[in-house]
Amino acid sequence: MPRIGVFICHCGINIEKTVDTAKVAEAARSFPGVVFAADYKYMCSDPGQNMILDAIREYNLDRIVVGACSPSLHEPTFQACVAKADLNPYFFEMANLREQVSWVTHDREMATEKAIQAVRMAVAKAGKSEPLASQSLPITKKALVIGGGISGIQAALDIAEAGFPVILVEREPSIGGRMAQLDKTFPTLDCSACILTPKMVEAARNPNITIHTYAEVENVAGFIGNFEVTIRKKARSIDMSKCTGCGVCYEKCPVKVPNKFEEGTGERKAIYVPFPQAVPNKPVIDREVCLHFTKGKCGICAKMCPAEAVVYNQEDEVITEKVGAIIVATGFDLFDTKRYEEYAGGAHPDMITSLQFERLINASGPTQGKLRRPSDGKEPETIVFIQCVGSRDDKMGRPYCSRICCMYTAKQTILVREKFPNARIFVFFMDIRTAGKNYEEFCRRAIEDYNAEYIRGRVSKIYPSGDKLIVEGSDTILGRPVEIAADLVVLAAGAEARADAKDLARMLGIQTDQYNFFSEAHAKLRPVETMTGGIFLAGACQFPRDIPDCVASASASAAKALALFGKPELASLPTVAKVDESRCSGCMACLSVCPYSAVTMEEVKNKSGGIREVARVNPGVCQGCGACAAACNAGVIDLLGYTNEQIACQVDAALL
Amino acid sequence: MNIITPEKTDKQFLEKIEKESGQNLTACNQCGKCTAGCPIAGFFDIMPHEVMRSLQWGLKDDLLNSHFIWLCVNCMACRERCPREISVSEVADALRREAVKEGVKPAEPDVATFHKNFMGVITMNGRLHEVMLTALQNVFTFKPFKDAMLGVGLFLKGRLKLLPGRIKDAGFLKLISGRLKKN
Missing domain, CATH: 1.10.1060.10 (Alpha-helical ferredoxin)
Incomplete structure (x- = not known):
């Protein structure tokens, strides 16, 4: 028979106000197995914990039940307290008398009744508890960073500088990401490439960093400290060791297609380097448009290459790597402005997205930085910027603020003003959101010193008229409609999750929010961790972020990975699922419901010598969610610490 | 529109x-x-x-x-x-x-008249004279007797002087009114 001690916490007046704690303690004394019960003002305080320790010694207690707040807050506190008295921490049980009792009612009588029942259930469960222990698991001290934008680069550099190897996987032919596309950066107006390219070069030179560009992660197996990842390195059709990056191939290539890096504003060849400062600065053949691959003709690049580096029959290479931590830094997509039918379908040549603007005003862009109307090449005299295109719009399924548009629009007005001192620059906005160091000041500068005319109100319609675009908006401050005949309209497209974010989340076993951005473990206290151990988030794949926030979150995720690598080994979670293999029928219902891929099918030998399939749970991967235990048809999976027997006892106690 | x-x-x-x-x-x-x-x-x-x-x-x-x-x-x-x-x-x-x-017709003509009268009294005397100002205002806004009874009451209590006083430095007054006209 266990010797159970029950401690009821007042939580100041949080619980005591609605629950008669003395009465609960009194009732507990009559529960089977309970040899001691008391109530106290703050059980979590030092005197409260000492009270538990003293009672354990005095009454020789071996199971402890505390009726207090949510176990998510103080379970570790009391487990540590119990362990101090040389009891197994899993001999401790908690009844939630605050969030689930005192905070949800004012009826003291009923609350006290419910508290007694909750404690009775906890006592029943504690009576059946078994000692549990962690296993120690090894850690592969190597990180995988998915995505080679500024966030991925920063995370990789931080980990590499601490002395651990990093694999950086980027799906485009060069690292650099979105930041490489930008012209200037707010709020300092330094050129984006000037501050990004040194980091790109540093990442390429760092001996601890292995960069795989034009590559994608295909599969992730394993668990924290022990992941095994499969990476597909797409065939570049270039022998990287031979190529000198001379550029003859793409000079001579006859095929021209819209350049994705230039957001369609410029062209590239079928064999191409996406931008001049690309890392690695070696080309790749786009097999979908290359004449050699589509028609079996041409072959000019191979003929012209002095290094004989063009390899048409190169094949994809699939490699596997073992890593201990994964940092997801896959960035964001731009909202498709064509979804706004009322804005001329987003398709007029003189209506461009904010990212196209970045390319058109950039000295290394397709127009060498000369901003002209795409339709007729004229200098624009009236330029209208429209904010919140695909942000704060429920109808478009984008009710959130994209956070970056207010600032980049202010920046873009300054860039326009520097080129065209006499242009009229209008900005339609809903609110100006400039929460950042020196951000508000920057935006005021755009308005006061660079004479950007800000108009508070959303634009309802844009339509072409003659060679102009008529912008129908409103000035909500004056309560009057506004109509502007614009030469150029720039749509501040919002940020959204990558189109394939959901697929990656499924592969990694991490969660996404309602917009398909990756979810953090806790909105405030665990902002860069995912619910899956060893997988961290960096940058705008989690939510729209500007460059400083991306870099900060990247360094934060690197710190989390390094904290993991700093440990000699890992302690696994003790409360994991366990299959009674002798009774398992091998139906594998558990395998399909496990969100962490912790269940595997194993073959075991029968007593008769035959082979039979059973489910097995990898305790290192299992996060103790209990889905398998619930799904098990035969009821042979137990979640340790919450065994079927314990739950049944709790139910019995509840029904008493 | x-x-x-x-x-x-x-x-x-x-x-x-x-x-x-x-x-x-x-x-x-x-x-x-x-x-x-x-x-x-x-x-x-x-x-x-x-x-x-x-x-x-x-x-x-x-x-x-x-x-x-x-x-x-x-x-x-x-x-x-x-x-x-x-x-x-x-x-x-x-x-x-x-x-x-710009010669825009004032939306509040009485107020515009008041400003004119006020400046008139000041440039004439160098200081304000309530009786003169009130009289001018009421005449120009076609309500000559509007404040008559109030005026009588104030006068009987010794609060109003019937004749305006002028500042001593006539040259300074000329200087001010000259500058005002220039602007």
Whole structure:
């Protein structure tokens, strides 16, 4: 028979106000197995914990039940307290008398009744508890960073500088990401490439960093400290060791297609380097448009290459790597402005997205930085910027603020003003959101010193008229409609999750929010961790972020990975699922419901010598969610610490 | 039409009023505190923050024809409280002067007349004379006996002097009135 001690916490007046704690303690004394019960003002305080320790010694207690707040807050506190008295921490049980009792009612009588029942259930469960222990698991001290934008680069550099190897996987032919596309950066107006390219070069030179560009992660197996990842390195059709990056191939290539890096504003060849400062600065053949691959003709690049580096029959290479931590830094997509039918379908040549603007005003862009109307090449005299295109719009399924548009629009007005001192620059906005160091000041500068005319109100319609675009908006401050005949309209497209974010989340076993951005473990206290151990988030794949926030979150995720690598080994979670293999029928219902891929099918030998399939749970991967235990048809999976027997006892106690 | 188009706006007007009033008009970020604290905003056709917004657009005609510019009593509450340190009061003065200069028919003729009479009395005597000012105002607004009974009461209590006093330095007075005329 266990010797159970029950401690009821007042939580100041949080619980005591609605629950008669003395009465609960009194009732507990009559529960089977309970040899001691008391109530106290703050059980979590030092005197409260000492009270538990003293009672354990005095009454020789071996199971402890505390009726207090949510176990998510103080379970570790009391487990540590119990362990101090040389009891197994899993001999401790908690009844939630605050969030689930005192905070949800004012009826003291009923609350006290419910508290007694909750404690009775906890006592029943504690009576059946078994000692549990962690296993120690090894850690592969190597990180995988998915995505080679500024966030991925920063995370990789931080980990590499601490002395651990990093694999950086980027799906485009060069690292650099979105930041490489930008012209200037707010709020300092330094050129984006000037501050990004040194980091790109540093990442390429760092001996601890292995960069795989034009590559994608295909599969992730394993668990924290022990992941095994499969990476597909797409065939570049270039022998990287031979190529000198001379550029003859793409000079001579006859095929021209819209350049994705230039957001369609410029062209590239079928064999191409996406931008001049690309890392690695070696080309790749786009097999979908290359004449050699589509028609079996041409072959000019191979003929012209002095290094004989063009390899048409190169094949994809699939490699596997073992890593201990994964940092997801896959960035964001731009909202498709064509979804706004009322804005001329987003398709007029003189209506461009904010990212196209970045390319058109950039000295290394397709127009060498000369901003002209795409339709007729004229200098624009009236330029209208429209904010919140695909942000704060429920109808478009984008009710959130994209956070970056207010600032980049202010920046873009300054860039326009520097080129065209006499242009009229209008900005339609809903609110100006400039929460950042020196951000508000920057935006005021755009308005006061660079004479950007800000108009508070959303634009309802844009339509072409003659060679102009008529912008129908409103000035909500004056309560009057506004109509502007614009030469150029720039749509501040919002940020959204990558189109394939959901697929990656499924592969990694991490969660996404309602917009398909990756979810953090806790909105405030665990902002860069995912619910899956060893997988961290960096940058705008989690939510729209500007460059400083991306870099900060990247360094934060690197710190989390390094904290993991700093440990000699890992302690696994003790409360994991366990299959009674002798009774398992091998139906594998558990395998399909496990969100962490912790269940595997194993073959075991029968007593008769035959082979039979059973489910097995990898305790290192299992996060103790209990889905398998619930799904098990035969009821042979137990979640340790919450065994079927314990739950049944709790139910019995509840029904008493 | 009520619609605003860039063609209807006059950015030079913004610059002019900016210079005249000595206020940074683009600094206004439309927080609305001026309107919130204005003791007579309830009588305005255009609220103080709307005045600032209209100026940023350069909506010259709307402003010069407004009642606001004549009704603002220059109490300076807006200026005291504005987080961007703008004085709408100074702006109202500048707009009023501009309206006179441009010969815009005042939306509040009585107030315009009052200003004229006030300045008339000052330039004549170098100081204010209530009886003269009241008389002039009532005559020019065609209500000659409006304040007669009040005047009698005040006179009997010795609160009114029937004849105006003049400042001693006649040369200085001439200097002031000369400068005023020049402006």
